[in-house]
Amino acid sequence: MRIRSALTALAIVLAGLVAGAGSGAAASTTATTTSASPYCGITWGSAEKSAGTLSSAPLVDVRTGRHDCYDRVVFEFAxxxxxxxxxxxxxxxxxxxxxxxxxxxxxxLLRVSLRAPAYDDSHVGTVPYRVGEHAANLLRYSTLRDVVFGGSFEGYSTFAVGVRARLPFRAFVLAGPGGHSRIVVDVAHRWQE
Structure with a gap:
């Protein structure tokens, strides 16, 4: 009788452990999947990105933009x-x-080095020291805080882009408008949803 009671109790304990382990595994899988979801599907990361070669086309405009999932800085060249x-x-x-x-x-701080000058053929500067017309508007941006021109020397131009925190970003090139081209830097509002 005692052996039968002990076996019955053991069977109940084992059944509970098996059921608990199964539901725990399911909960764990769900939690891992949910917490690892990228924000807005963004998978850019925060490692350095570089491409392309040196050009003589001058930088002619710097502007910013707000989007649902990221803030943007656009560098336009002639x-x-x-x-x-x-x-x-x-x-x-x-x-x-x-x-x-x-x-x-x-x-x-995002270090942006552009492989093109910020001056024309006469060595006259083509952008202001600080992107002043956009600086006041950056107060309403989720990520961007500042865009500061660090100068242009021997065909390279540098900008410091102040952001809220180290966040995922991407950089890429767009053709146009017309014969112009643009280098775009997007910085995500956050890492995960």
Whole structure:
């Protein structure tokens, strides 16, 4: 009788463990899948991105834009340009080598190096030191905090883009309008949903 009671109790305990383990595994799988969902399907990451070669087409405009899932900075050139390097870290002025972090806002700094000049054939600058017309509007952006020009030297132009935090970003080239080209940098509003 005792053996039968002990076996019955053991069977009940084992059945409970098996049922608990099954539901725990299902809950664990669901939680892992949900927490790993990328924000807006964004899978860009935050590692440095670079492409292209040096060009002589000058930078003629810098503008920003807000989107549902990311904020955008657009660098427009008067001709074909495809060279850039974008990554997180301190940004230095071209030629002089001064740190730009004291002049930018935000919790993180994107270093944007464009492989094209910000001056024309007469060496006259084609962009202002600070992208002033957009700076006040950046207060309403989810991610962007500041865009500061770090100079242009020997065909390279540098910008420090202040962002709220180290977040996923992408960089790519677009043709147009007309004979112009654009290098675009998008920074996500957050990592995950």
């Amino acid at each position: 001709g074909p340009v495809d060279g850039y390097s974008v990554g997180y870290g301190e940004t230095w002025t071209e030629g002089e080598g001064l740190a730009l972090s004291p002049y930018t806002a935000g919790g993180a």
